[in-house]
Amino acid sequence: MQNRFNVQVTWDAEAEMWVADSDDIPGLAAEAPDDKSLWEKLETLIPELLALNDVSLEPNHDIEVMLNFHPRKERIQPPDAA
16 A cells, blocks of 8 residues: 555636646645645645545555646637638
8 A cells, every 4th residue: 555646736727726636635625826836735735634534544654646737728719711
């Protein structure tokens, strides 16, 4: 058993924020305007949520977090055909 958890990170263009959530970490929801600020939030939130949800961890092993960044999806309107 390893202390490895996956976190999905997606850019919300409307809110102009990176948004993180996870199926592995119950209750995880965080957002920040840049990846550094998001990571700072996650460093605090993840251990707290794991403890609150009584998630079993392998003793004497660090918590490994795999951030999966999803690409931005935005549309560009093509010019009208002449």
